[in-house]
Each structure stands twice: as structure tokens, then as C-alpha cells.
Amino acid sequence: MTGIDLYMGIDVGSVSVNIVLIDEKYNLLEKLYLRTQGRPIRILKEGLEEIHQALPLHSRIAGVGTTGSGRELANAIVSADVVKNEITAHGTAVLHYIPDAQTILEIGGQDSKIILLRNGVVSDFAMNTVCAAGTGSFLDRQAERLGVPIQEFGALALRSATPVRIAGRCAVFAESDMIHKQQMGCSCEDIIKGLCDALVRNYLNNVGKGKEILPRIVFQGGVAANVGIVKAFEEALDQPVIVPEHFDVMGAIGAGILAHRKTSRTGDTRFCGFNSLRGDFAARTFECKGCTNLCEIVEILSDGKLRARWGGRCGKWSVAAGDETGSLSVAQGSPSA
Amino acid sequence: MKIGIPRALLWSIYLPLWKAFFNELGHEVVLSPPTNKKILNDGVTACVDDACLPVKIMHGHVIDLMDRADLIFIPRLISICPREYICPKFIGLPEMIRNSVAGGPKLLVLDFNAHKSIRHGYDGFIAIGRQLGARESAVRRALARAMKAQDEYTARLLGGSNxxxxxxxxxxxxxxxxxxxxxxxxxxxxxxxxxxxxxxxxxxxxxxxxxxxxxxxxxxxxxxxxxxxxxxxxxxxxxxxxxxxxxxxxxxxxxxxxxxxxxxxxxxxxxxxxxxxxxxxxxxxxxxxxxxxxxxxxxxxxxxxxxxxxxxxxxxxxxxxxxxxxxxxxxxx
CATH class of the missing domain: 3.40.50 (Rossmann fold)
Known part of the structure; x- marks a missing residue:
């Protein structure tokens, strides 16, 4: 008996590491949402260990996909079959669960994006430009400043009777505006509701500018847990907004689906297996002195052996992840002419 | 004389014109290297904060050229097409550089103003040619050759190159x-x-x-x-x-x-x-x-x-x- 084939999706974001296990029908068997706490490698390893423990009997990992801003890092550790950007991963996951969705609103820890789906493909997208105002980490910080646990933040907003207006363009302005409103004696609920409205306004005017937001609208990413923001979106768009059951790990699910598609073509997985994850992983950086760019080169080592390396502009240091034998080949760089 | 041309702003569009002009007049042209981290850092440190990134980078290139060139060529592009203007930051560029770059870089400033007509625009070249000590007839000859080099370059760009x-x-x-x-x-x-x-x-x-x-x-x-x-x-x-x-x-x-x-x-x-x-x-x-x-x-x-x-x-x-x-x-x- 060969057992059940399972697929693992890993999303290493700025704030959380998400890991999911799905089967061939893309049913979700296991999901983990772990805060990065500034130590992505350790959290990822702990998460993978947890997944290993939870692995059903007679099953094997038949494919692994990574996504998120730390997708290369995750790939270096597990040797993935697919390393995909977040847009494609999120689009893939939504199209599976909600095939008639036409708009995805996604707000994560440090970036926010809008993805337009038409006829089953991603037809347009936008990401926040240079400012992280109105993303999860900003809400985190404001919740902390108001002394409200982030989990209760949204519920408080719903209790507001007269929301105050908060400047939403910039996180720094929003914060000083909030302080000012507090000093005026506005209630905490009203300020929080004002903040939710400001964030949504900023998102729609910035990320969503000029985009045709058509139903059905799906809202996902960690911030979708915040009912205050969901409500604010529904008010601003005057339409219902769907928060999928697994809104917080949709990127990881998408990566898992993409891994299944890839391995069903290639036939086999590159995944290094849970046993080889037991080792000691470490990241090391150094500055390349080859030219005045002084690129920061990152190396991932497992038990002292080089696993992957990236970071140079010219590509001369790049070493692809996934070769356990140690016969790492240096990628073809093209140093400037 | 060694004339430094910063590899910044519109250099990639006009280099053949500028370079041929100076070469024809018997001067050597030195280019700053392609933008790198040091040039960026130098530029950002020297330049006023509210300028855009390309202008800051221009400052960095000027700093790079300071001890390698006798004069640094800074075009003041006011208008490159009749009845049109380009970004005002180009107009104030020489002044910005003089005020922001420490050590007083020696600049060779070309005023290019084709607002009235393209022909008027090239008057600035005659002025800097004279400034460099050449006779007007020699400057005109150099300019004609430089314009030919530029035309060839433009034609290649339009032909699909870059x-x-x-x-x-x-x-x-x-x-x-x-x-x-x-x-x-x-x-x-x-x-x-x-x-x-x-x-x-x-x-x-x-x-x-x-x-x-x-x-x-x-x-x-x-x-x-x-x-x-x-x-x-x-x-x-x-x-x-x-x-x-x-x-x-x-x-x-x-x-x-x-x-x-x-x-x-x-x-x-x-x-x-x-x-x-x-x-x-x-x-x-x-x-x-x-x-x-x-x-x-x-x-x-x-x-x-x-x-x-x-x-x-x-x-x-x-x-x-x-x-x-x-x-x-x-x-x-």
C-alpha cells in the first residue's frame, strides 16, 4: 500500500508563518498560524515538527510549495517543488474555494494587495507602494498602544455609536490624530471604529484605486480576523464581503495547490523529508566586497553545510536550494558589462 | 581638459551628442561608473531631502567625478521641445548641486532652452564651446558633428534598440x-x-x-x-x-x-x-x-x-x- 499523498503549503510572511496540509482534493487537513516573532527559521522548524507529528498514518508528503516574502528562505530549508509569489498563491486558493469570486482584498502584516479575478484567472492586481500604513502590523501597534488585545479590537469597533474621523493616509499621522482624539475625550470604541474606517478608506484609495471591485468580494489575510475592518469594508463598498473559513492561511493553501499541480506533472517531489529538518539551521550574512554595491549575501547552513545562498545583485553568489549532496552549483551570473 | 559626465538623469538619451561635442573640441570625456550603493549613499546624504531619487543619485555621480575631472558637465535642460518644458528640477540642477555638494565642484553648465525653437536650443553649446576657449567656427563644426552622432543614435533607438x-x-x-x-x-x-x-x-x-x-x-x-x-x-x-x-x-x-x-x-x-x-x-x-x-x-x-x-x-x-x-x-x- 502506497498510502495517501498529501501536499504541504508554507507561507512565510513578515508577521506569521503559516503551514497547511491538504490532500489531492484540496481538503484542508491541518493548519498552523504561527507568529514569526522575528525568528522565522526557528518558528518554521517548530511548525514543521508539529506538522510531522500530526501527519496521518500511511501518508506521505508528495509535494511542497512556498510563498510569502520569506519564500526563498522556506525553500532553502525544505526544498520546495514550487516557490511562488503571494499574488498567484492567493489567487489560486480563492479560485478553488470560491470559483465565482471576482475580487480579493488581502491585508497582511506588512503589505496589502488587491487581486482582480475574471473568468477564473488573475486579471489585475495592485500592492501597496512604499507605505505600510493600514496593514496588520500598524493595527497591532495601535491595539497595543490603546491597551486592547488585538483579538478584541474588531469587536470593540462594532460597539461604536459615533465613530470619529482619523487621518488614514499615513501611520504616523493616524497615530497623532488618535492621540489627539483621545485627549479630546472620545471613547476607545469610537476611536477604534474610526481607525478601522480610516484603514479601509486608505486601502480603497491607495491599493484599490481605479480597480473595478465586483462581487463576489473575498477578504483574507490576517487582518480579516478583525470584524471591525470587515464591517468597515462592507459599509464602504455597500456589498457583502466574504471571509473564507481559512482566511488566515489562504496563501499557504494556494502554495499547496500549486505544489500538487507541479508534482502531478513532474511526478516526484523535491521535499527533503522531515528527518533532514532535525539538524541545526543557521543563517549567516556577509558583505560582498566585489564591487562598491557591497551587497548583503545571506547563507543558510544546516549543520555547518551550505544549503542555499542569495542576495547579490549580480547573481555570482546565488546557490539554489535543495541539493542535499553538497554539490551545489553556482548559478550563472551576468556581472555588469 | 578632462570633462566629467555624470551617468545620471538624461545621460542615456544625450550622451552621444555631449561626448562627441567635447571630443571634437579636443577634450577628454570621463564618465562616472554605473550607479552603485556608494553613489546612492553619497547622493542621498548630500542632496536636500525632498528631491526625488534620480536627482539625489545625480548628486552622487557628481561627487564621484569630483577628483577625476577638471570640469563636471551639468546640462540645465529647460526645454527640449518648442512650447514644452521638462521637470523644473532640471532647471535648478546646477544651483542645487553647487549648494549641496561640499568641496565646490567645478561645473560646466549648458543652458539648453528650445522653448522658442530647436535652433535656439543649441545656442547654449556655442556658449560653452567659447567658454572652453574654442573659436566660434570650430565650435559650430564640433556641434554639427555631434548632432550627426546624436541623430544616428536616435535612429538606432527608434529602430528598436535601447x-x-x-x-x-x-x-x-x-x-x-x-x-x-x-x-x-x-x-x-x-x-x-x-x-x-x-x-x-x-x-x-x-x-x-x-x-x-x-x-x-x-x-x-x-x-x-x-x-x-x-x-x-x-x-x-x-x-x-x-x-x-x-x-x-x-x-x-x-x-x-x-x-x-x-x-x-x-x-x-x-x-x-x-x-x-x-x-x-x-x-x-x-x-x-x-x-x-x-x-x-x-x-x-x-x-x-x-x-x-x-x-x-x-x-x-x-x-x-x-x-x-x-x-x-x-x-x-
């Missing part, structure tokens, strides 16, 4: 990684053709298998024609150039997708991007994305956007036959 290939010897031919289609790149020359600022976007896209088309490849008449849909004259030369070439790419179906590179805080881009997006939304609906560039040195965010865009092109391509709003295979090439 400054990265012609000036930096980069191989950007289609098909490094297959031939998946054509991407139009819209942006100021100092973003598109600066490999540091653009995070090497051109090479990355070429390696992903795309042919690239640039605003410099679009004929001026075509730009004039596409911009004539607007009720008012577009009097910012570069705004018109970028918008017009983007519209031409859309109208003629030259590109499967368009990527606009914009530097943070650019006033001209703010309207150009908006008009181009609206027109695309209204009539063409091909994938179009805007990537804002600033001082970030981390590539991750940039690469994510680039990758996602290319994924989107490929994804749409597979489904093109039932997706095109025009009823014909707009995305199938």
Missing part, C-alpha cells in the same frame, strides 16, 4: 529564456536604463523570456498623434513622451502587458500614470502595473511584483481565447 544595449553593452535580445511575448516598459530614462535603481528589471524580464519595448522605440509622430486625443496640449515633454508611447503601445497592440516604473514623489508621473491607466481600463484592458521605486535596496518586494505580473500574463495567455473583451485573441501571440 541605451542599455548601445551604451552599456548589455545583451537584452529576446529569447534569452524563450520567447513568451512582449512587455512594454514605461518610465523615465533615468529609471529604466539605470540597472541599480530599476533593480535590473530589464535583465530579469529578458531572462524570464520576454522581449522588451521602450518609450525610446516609439516614433515622435506616433506620440504626437496618440496624445492628440486630449483637449489640451501636454506641455511637459516627458509626461507626453511616456504617456504617448504607452498609448501607442496599447493602440498598436505592441505589448502583451505594460509595466510602469515610477520614482516616488514624481509629479509628472502622477498624471501620466493616471491617464495611461484610465485609457487602458477604458479601451484595452491589457495587464498594466505600476511599480514605485525609491531608496529600498531589498529586492524582495520588487521581485514579487515582477513575478506576479509575469505569472498573470502567462495565466491569462492560457485562457486568452475566452477572455478577450475584443472577441479576438488579444493575448495570444
Amino acid at each position: 541605451p542599455l544595449m548601445l551604451l552599456e553593452g548589455m545583451a537584452l535580445h529576446a529569447g534569452i529564456g524563450g520567447n513568451k511575448g512582449t512587455i512594454g516598459l514605461i518610465g523615465h530614462p533615468y529609471l529604466l536604463y539605470d540597472r541599480f535603481v530599476s533593480m535590473d528589471a530589464c535583465r530579469k524580464l529578458a531572462q524570464m523570456g520576454y522581449r522588451l519595448i521602450f518609450p525610446e522605440n516609439i516614433l515622435p509622430e506616433q506620440i504626437e498623434r496618440t496624445c492628440s486625443i486630449y483637449p489640451k496640449k501636454l506641455f511637459w515633454s516627458y509626461g507626453k513622451h511616456l504617456l504617448g508611447s504607452g498609448l501607442a503601445m496599447l493602440e498598436k497592440g505592441m505589448a502583451d502587458g505594460i509595466i510602469v516604473l515610477s520614482s516616488f514623489g514624481c509629479g509628472i508621473d502622477s498624471f501620466m500614470v493616471e491617464l495611461l491607466q484610465r485609457q487602458n481600463q477604458r479601451d484595452f484592458r491589457i495587464p498594466l502595473t505600476v511599480i514605485t521605486l525609491d531608496e529600498h535596496s531589498g529586492n524582495a518586494g520588487f521581485d514579487t511584483r515582477l513575478e506576479a505580473f509575469v505569472d498573470m500574463l502567462e495565466w491569462r495567455d492560457h485562457n486568452g481565447h475566452y477572455f478577450s473583451p475584443h472577441g479576438e485573441g488579444l493575448y495570444i501571440c
Whole structure:
């Protein structure tokens, strides 16, 4: 008996590491949402260990996909079959669960994006430009400043009777505006509701500018847990907004689906297996002195052996992840002419 | 004399003219190296904070040239086309540099003002030629030869080449990684053709298998024609150039997708991007994305956007036959 084939999706974001296990029908068997706490490698390893423990009997990992801003890092550790950007991963996951969705609103820890789906493909997208105002980490910080646990933040907003207006363009302005409103004696609920409205306004005017937001609208990413923001979106768009059951790990699910598609073509997985994850992983950086760019080169080592390396502009240091034998080949760089 | 030309701002468009002019007059030309981290850091430190990134980088190039050249050539481009202007930051450039760069760099300032007529624009060359001690007849002869070199260069650009290939010897031919289609790149020359600022976007896209088309490849008449849909004259030369070439790419179906590179805080881009997006939304609906560039040195965010865009092109391509709003295979090439 060969057992059940399972697929693992890993999303290493700025704030959380998400890991999911799905089967061939893309049913979700296991999901983990772990805060990065500034130590992505350790959290990822702990998460993978947890997944290993939870692995059903007679099953094997038949494919692994990574996504998120730390997708290369995750790939270096597990040797993935697919390393995909977040847009494609999120689009893939939504199209599976909600095939008639036409708009995805996604707000994560440090970036926010809008993805337009038409006829089953991603037809347009936008990401926040240079400012992280109105993303999860900003809400985190404001919740902390108001002394409200982030989990209760949204519920408080719903209790507001007269929301105050908060400047939403910039996180720094929003914060000083909030302080000012507090000093005026506005209630905490009203300020929080004002903040939710400001964030949504900023998102729609910035990320969503000029985009045709058509139903059905799906809202996902960690911030979708915040009912205050969901409500604010529904008010601003005057339409219902769907928060999928697994809104917080949709990127990881998408990566898992993409891994299944890839391995069903290639036939086999590159995944290094849970046993080889037991080792000691470490990241090391150094500055390349080859030219005045002084690129920061990152190396991932497992038990002292080089696993992957990236970071140079010219590509001369790049070493692809996934070769356990140690016969790492240096990628073809093209140093400037 | 050694005349330093900073590899910044519009150097990639006018280098053949400038270089030939000085060479014809018997001077040596030294170029600053392509933008690197040190040049960026020097520029950002020296320049006033509210300038845009390309202007800050210009400062860095001037600093680099200071002990290698006797004079540093700074063009004050006021107008490059009759009845049009270019960005006001170009007009104040020599003053900005004099006031911000410590150590008093010796500048050779060219005033180029073609607002009345193109012929008037070249008067500035006569003035700096004289300033360099040459007789007027010699200066005129040098200018004529330089203009010929520039015409040849412009013709090659219009013929489908680009400054990265012609000036930096980069191989950007289609098909490094297959031939998946054509991407139009819209942006100021100092973003598109600066490999540091653009995070090497051109090479990355070429390696992903795309042919690239640039605003410099679009004929001026075509730009004039596409911009004539607007009720008012577009009097910012570069705004018109970028918008017009983007519209031409859309109208003629030259590109499967368009990527606009914009530097943070650019006033001209703010309207150009908006008009181009609206027109695309209204009539063409091909994938179009805007990537804002600033001082970030981390590539991750940039690469994510680039990758996602290319994924989107490929994804749409597979489904093109039932997706095109025009009823014909707009995305199938």
C-alpha cells in the first residue's frame, strides 16, 4: 500500500508563518498560524515538527510549495517543488474555494494587495507602494498602544455609536490624530471604529484605486480576523464581503495547490523529508566586497553545510536550494558589462 | 581638459551628442561608473531631502567625478521641445548641486532652452564651446558633428534598440529564456536604463523570456498623434513622451502587458500614470502595473511584483481565447 499523498503549503510572511496540509482534493487537513516573532527559521522548524507529528498514518508528503516574502528562505530549508509569489498563491486558493469570486482584498502584516479575478484567472492586481500604513502590523501597534488585545479590537469597533474621523493616509499621522482624539475625550470604541474606517478608506484609495471591485468580494489575510475592518469594508463598498473559513492561511493553501499541480506533472517531489529538518539551521550574512554595491549575501547552513545562498545583485553568489549532496552549483551570473 | 559626465538623469538619451561635442573640441570625456550603493549613499546624504531619487543619485555621480575631472558637465535642460518644458528640477540642477555638494565642484553648465525653437536650443553649446576657449567656427563644426552622432543614435533607438544595449553593452535580445511575448516598459530614462535603481528589471524580464519595448522605440509622430486625443496640449515633454508611447503601445497592440516604473514623489508621473491607466481600463484592458521605486535596496518586494505580473500574463495567455473583451485573441501571440 502506497498510502495517501498529501501536499504541504508554507507561507512565510513578515508577521506569521503559516503551514497547511491538504490532500489531492484540496481538503484542508491541518493548519498552523504561527507568529514569526522575528525568528522565522526557528518558528518554521517548530511548525514543521508539529506538522510531522500530526501527519496521518500511511501518508506521505508528495509535494511542497512556498510563498510569502520569506519564500526563498522556506525553500532553502525544505526544498520546495514550487516557490511562488503571494499574488498567484492567493489567487489560486480563492479560485478553488470560491470559483465565482471576482475580487480579493488581502491585508497582511506588512503589505496589502488587491487581486482582480475574471473568468477564473488573475486579471489585475495592485500592492501597496512604499507605505505600510493600514496593514496588520500598524493595527497591532495601535491595539497595543490603546491597551486592547488585538483579538478584541474588531469587536470593540462594532460597539461604536459615533465613530470619529482619523487621518488614514499615513501611520504616523493616524497615530497623532488618535492621540489627539483621545485627549479630546472620545471613547476607545469610537476611536477604534474610526481607525478601522480610516484603514479601509486608505486601502480603497491607495491599493484599490481605479480597480473595478465586483462581487463576489473575498477578504483574507490576517487582518480579516478583525470584524471591525470587515464591517468597515462592507459599509464602504455597500456589498457583502466574504471571509473564507481559512482566511488566515489562504496563501499557504494556494502554495499547496500549486505544489500538487507541479508534482502531478513532474511526478516526484523535491521535499527533503522531515528527518533532514532535525539538524541545526543557521543563517549567516556577509558583505560582498566585489564591487562598491557591497551587497548583503545571506547563507543558510544546516549543520555547518551550505544549503542555499542569495542576495547579490549580480547573481555570482546565488546557490539554489535543495541539493542535499553538497554539490551545489553556482548559478550563472551576468556581472555588469 | 578632462570633462566629467555624470551617468545620471538624461545621460542615456544625450550622451552621444555631449561626448562627441567635447571630443571634437579636443577634450577628454570621463564618465562616472554605473550607479552603485556608494553613489546612492553619497547622493542621498548630500542632496536636500525632498528631491526625488534620480536627482539625489545625480548628486552622487557628481561627487564621484569630483577628483577625476577638471570640469563636471551639468546640462540645465529647460526645454527640449518648442512650447514644452521638462521637470523644473532640471532647471535648478546646477544651483542645487553647487549648494549641496561640499568641496565646490567645478561645473560646466549648458543652458539648453528650445522653448522658442530647436535652433535656439543649441545656442547654449556655442556658449560653452567659447567658454572652453574654442573659436566660434570650430565650435559650430564640433556641434554639427555631434548632432550627426546624436541623430544616428536616435535612429538606432527608434529602430528598436535601447541605451542599455548601445551604451552599456548589455545583451537584452529576446529569447534569452524563450520567447513568451512582449512587455512594454514605461518610465523615465533615468529609471529604466539605470540597472541599480530599476533593480535590473530589464535583465530579469529578458531572462524570464520576454522581449522588451521602450518609450525610446516609439516614433515622435506616433506620440504626437496618440496624445492628440486630449483637449489640451501636454506641455511637459516627458509626461507626453511616456504617456504617448504607452498609448501607442496599447493602440498598436505592441505589448502583451505594460509595466510602469515610477520614482516616488514624481509629479509628472502622477498624471501620466493616471491617464495611461484610465485609457487602458477604458479601451484595452491589457495587464498594466505600476511599480514605485525609491531608496529600498531589498529586492524582495520588487521581485514579487515582477513575478506576479509575469505569472498573470502567462495565466491569462492560457485562457486568452475566452477572455478577450475584443472577441479576438488579444493575448495570444
